[in-house]
Amino acid sequence: MHTAAAEVGQGLVTLQAQIARTELGVERVTVAPADTTVGSAGSSSASRQSYMTGGAVRTACEAVRERVLRLAGLPGGTLSGGHVVSGEVSVPLAEVLGDRTIEETREFRHRPTSPLDPVTGQGDSHTQFAFCVHRAVVDVDVELGLVKVVELAAVQDVGKILNPIALEGQIHGGTAQGLGLALMEEIQVRDGLIRNPSFTDYLIPTILDMPPMSLEILENPDPHAPYGLRGAGEPPTLSSTPAIVAAIRDACGAPLTRIPVRPEHILGPAGRRVPA
Amino acid sequence: MTKQRDPHAREGAPVTGRSFAGGVGDSAARPDGVLKVRGAFAYSSDLWMDGMLWGATLRSPHPSADIRGIDITEAVKLPGVSAVLTHEDVPGARHYGLDLKDQPVLAIDRVRYQGEPVAVVAADHPETARRACDLIKVDYAVREPVTDARAAALDPACPKVHEHGNIVRHQPVRTGDVFSADVVVTGEYEVGMQDQAFLGPESGLAVPAEDGGVDLFVATQWLHVDQEQIAPVLGLPPDKVRLTLSGVGGAFGAREDLSMQIHACLLALRTARPVKIVYGREESFSGHVHRHPATLRYEHGADRDGRLVYVKAEIILDGGAYCSSTPAVVGNAASLGAGPYDVANVAVDAYGVYTNNPPCGAMRGFGAVQACFAYESQMDRLAEACGLDPIEIRVRNALSEGSRLPTGQVVDMPAPLTDMLRRTAAFPMPRSAGTADPRDLPGGVSNTTHGEGVVRGVGYGIGIKNICFSEGFDDHSTARVRLEV
Numbered sequence: 001m002h003t004a005a006a007e008v009g010q011g012l013v014t015l016q017a018q019i020a021r022t023e024l025g026v027e028r029v030t031v032a033p034a035d036t037t038v039g040s041a042g043s044s045s046a047s048r049q050s051y052m053t054g055g056a057v058r059t060a061c062e063a064v065r066e067r068v069l070r071l072a073g074l075p076g077g078t079l080s081g082g083h084v085v086s087g088e089v090s091v092p093l094a095e096v097l098g099d100r101t102i103e104e105t106r107e108f109r110h111r112p113t114s115p116l117d118p119v120t121g122q123g124d125s126h127t128q129f130a131f132c133v134h135r136a137v138v139d140v141d142v143e144l145g146l147v148k149v150v151e152l153a154a155v156q157d158v159g160k161i162l163n164p165i166a167l168e169g170q171i172h173g174g175t176a177q178g179l180g181l182a183l184m185e186e187i188q189v190r191d192g193l194i195r196n197p198s199f200t201d202y203l204i205p206t207i208l209d210m211p212p213m214s215l216e217i218l219e220n221p222d223p224h225a226p227y228g229l230r231g232a233g234e235p236p237t238l239s240s241t242p243a244i245v246a247a248i249r250d251a252c253g254a255p256l257t258r259i260p261v262r263p264e265h266i267l268g269p270a271g272r273r274v275p276a
Numbered sequence: 277m278t279k280q281r282d283p284h285a286r287e288g289a290p291v292t293g294r295s296f297a298g299g300v301g302d303s304a305a306r307p308d309g310v311l312k313v314r315g316a317f318a319y320s321s322d323l324w325m326d327g328m329l330w331g332a333t334l335r336s337p338h339p340s341a342d343i344r345g346i347d348i349t350e351a352v353k354l355p356g357v358s359a360v361l362t363h364e365d366v367p368g369a370r371h372y373g374l375d376l377k378d379q380p381v382l383a384i385d386r387v388r389y390q391g392e393p394v395a396v397v398a399a400d401h402p403e404t405a406r407r408a409c410d411l412i413k414v415d416y417a418v419r420e421p422v423t424d425a426r427a428a429a430l431d432p433a434c435p436k437v438h439e440h441g442n443i444v445r446h447q448p449v450r451t452g453d454v455f456s457a458d459v460v461v462t463g464e465y466e467v468g469m470q471d472q473a474f475l476g477p478e479s480g481l482a483v484p485a486e487d488g489g490v491d492l493f494v495a496t497q498w499l500h501v502d503q504e505q506i507a508p509v510l511g512l513p514p515d516k517v518r519l520t521l522s523g524v525g526g527a528f529g530a531r532e533d534l535s536m537q538i539h540a541c542l543l544a545l546r547t548a549r550p551v552k553i554v555y556g557r558e559e560s561f562s563g564h565v566h567r568h569p570a571t572l573r574y575e576h577g578a579d580r581d582g583r584l585v586y587v588k589a590e591i592i593l594d595g596g597a598y599c600s601s602t603p604a605v606v607g608n609a610a611s612l613g614a615g616p617y618d619v620a621n622v623a624v625d626a627y628g629v630y631t632n633n634p635p636c637g638a639m640r641g642f643g644a645v646q647a648c649f650a651y652e653s654q655m656d657r658l659a660e661a662c663g664l665d666p667i668e669i670r671v672r673n674a675l676s677e678g679s680r681l682p683t684g685q686v687v688d689m690p691a692p693l694t695d696m697l698r699r700t701a702a703f704p705m706p707r708s709a710g711t712a713d714p715r716d717l718p719g720g721v722s723n724t725t726h727g728e729g730v731v732r733g734v735g736y737g738i739g740i741k742n743i744c745f746s747e748g749f750d751d752h753s754t755a756r757v758r759l760e761v
Contacts, residue, residue, distance in 0.1 A: 121449030192339025238739025246735025
């Protein structure tokens with residue numbers, strides 16, 4: 001398996017092998033190092049890689065499979081468990097292949113999108129939409145303006161779960177970054193100068209800040225996408241932040257119009273709030 | 277080849293064979309998981325080649341200044357230094373960039389942000405390279421920086437950061453014509469500058485090749501877009517600039533723009549030696565783009581039952597000194613600015629502007645994050661004004677499959693938002709406060725409270741994000757698969 005796709009920690013390197021196992025019915029898959037000797041895989045961003053590189057891997061595997069089935073004389077068959085299978089007939093893949101190598105390269109594209117009109121903003125500009133809902137429960141020390149996020153719960157629709165544990169990791173991680181934006185993370189710039197260029201003063205959430213999460217994952221497939229999948233990495237980064245800020249407002253009554261929320265915002269102009 | 281009956285098949289049942297574990301839908305283990313947990317995984321900062329040199333970068337201390345001269349004489353004399361390069365040493369194109377090639381490889385006659393690269397050094401030790409940077413004398417004429425993004429967007433008298441003006445992109449969205457309602461809530465919101473804060477610093481190794489090209493090993497998000505920008509600067513055809521992905525320690529958008537790639541290649545080709553560059557943590561904060569800070573002014577109008585009539589919004593995204601992917605961020609904020617709600621009348625103006633603040637670009641959420649904070653805050657204000665709870669106001673307005681977005685695009689895939697909202701509200705509540713462990717309380721181990729002054733709150737949020745690239749971009753991916761025994 002060879003693509004130029006960047007594994008950045010999200011688990012694409014795992015998924016490429018999973019798709020090959022499912023589509024070709026094999027067990028051992030080697031993912032070659034990503035480099036420019038193969039065509040572009042596009043960016044590891046926009047939550048697009050499972051869709052796009054997953055789609056390319058699947059399409060290339062389908063092409064390989066078709067050649068194997070023709071070789072086996074079983075055009076309507078499938079590949080499963082190391083065998084070529086059709087009806088009652090099952091032939092070991094190794095027997096079909098012999099010492100042949102079957103290699104295919106495929107490009108994969110999503111359906112076309114349109115630009116936005118420069119005046120009206122009208123246009124079918126997006127490929128796919130994904131949604132996430134969060135609930136946040138916080139405890140607020142209203143006398144000091146300090147916050148503890150007690151629990152975060154999320155419901156997300158991913159179309160098809162490709163790798164459950166990797167998916168949970170993406171939702172936990174996106175939620176943590178949303179928590180960071182709500183409460184802790186800000187590059188403080190004054191007169192164009194960065195005042196806190198270090199992890200001493202640019203605070204990222206740790207296990208002490210991030211609470212346990214409850215997750216519910218829905219699978220309503222997108223008919224236009226490979227396996228019906230919906231990109232999953234970014235949606236949790238959106239809804240987590242406003243849920244946390246809404247929870248703090250619920251506790252302390254302050255308007256909180258700026259993120260990250262600071263203790264002085266919670267305390268308000270009087271410098272102190274009296275708990276209800 | 278023999279065709280045989282499957283011995284595991286039931287009489288008359290279709291033969292399916294036994295599937296292997298680790299396919300689609302399984303929690304297949306990461307191939308690099310154990311290595312990473314054990315600290316044995318090779319990240320790009322671990323790259324090593326015998327005989328390699330170390331590169332370092334001299335950066336501007338000023339957010340805005342003219343460069344009157346650069347004197348490298350003392351730096352070149354330092355023992356151990358093999359090369360000191362400025363813009364004069366760039367063989368090809370002197371600018372690069374994702375959406376617009378407006379960013380100098382090395383500053384030419386101006387610097388536009390604190391941390392902008394001015395010169396690079398290669399030496400036999402990283403500390404020598406850094407000391408050589410300190411010996412480079414740059415004659416700056418400091419200017420007043422442009423730091424107010426709203427002025428950059430709306431005030432024609434605001435000084436220009438670039439000749440072509442301060443507005444990188446203005447994207448309006450207009451639909452419907454009713455902009456009055458019984459219940460109106462307004463709000464002004466601000467989103468601070470978040471950082472991707474990946475743990476693996478910017479790093480890579482450039483190795484000059486015998487064919488006059490260069491092999492670059494680097495942590496990045498998109499090998500080919502890096503290659504497309506590097507090759508013209510080096511004056512080489514793309515097939516002489518070969519990239520291999522090294523171990524990536526997180527990205528979150530910060531590796532979408534180039535950092536040290538061109539610099540390392542320039543030094544490697546000049547010195548005919550492999551050159552490694554690793555940014556320190558403080559340098560890293562200047563070494564990559566950040567999330568666009570934003571100011572958002574919203575007005576929501578609804579009927580007395582809380583049903584949205586209109587949404588108006590002015591969104592200003594501070595793109596900092598260079599363009600990066602600001603146009604695409606503006607496109608997202610504009611098109612998704614009203615949120616996942618059915619609303620017939622929308623007037624959004626989203627701006628991405630130049631300032632002398634740190635450059636901003638891609639970060640997970642990409643323009644939709646900033647808008648989401650604003651529109652969700654607004655929905656809660658609307659709920660309060662209408663006497664509804666936060667779930668109910670959202671259920672009454674949530675879009676669904678078949679809904680038309682303010683851009684006219686129809687949501688042609690499942691969008692079970694009402695179901696998702698109800699399920700979220702139905703999660704059991706966590707155990708109520710009343711714990712003695714300070715780690716469970718605000719302030720944590722600072723021991724600032726034992727429960728006094730602590731009030732619990734609950735809040736909700738929902739977001740809409742676009743997946744994949746947008747606005748007509750011809751996006752694609754490629755895979756090569758080889759099957760053999």
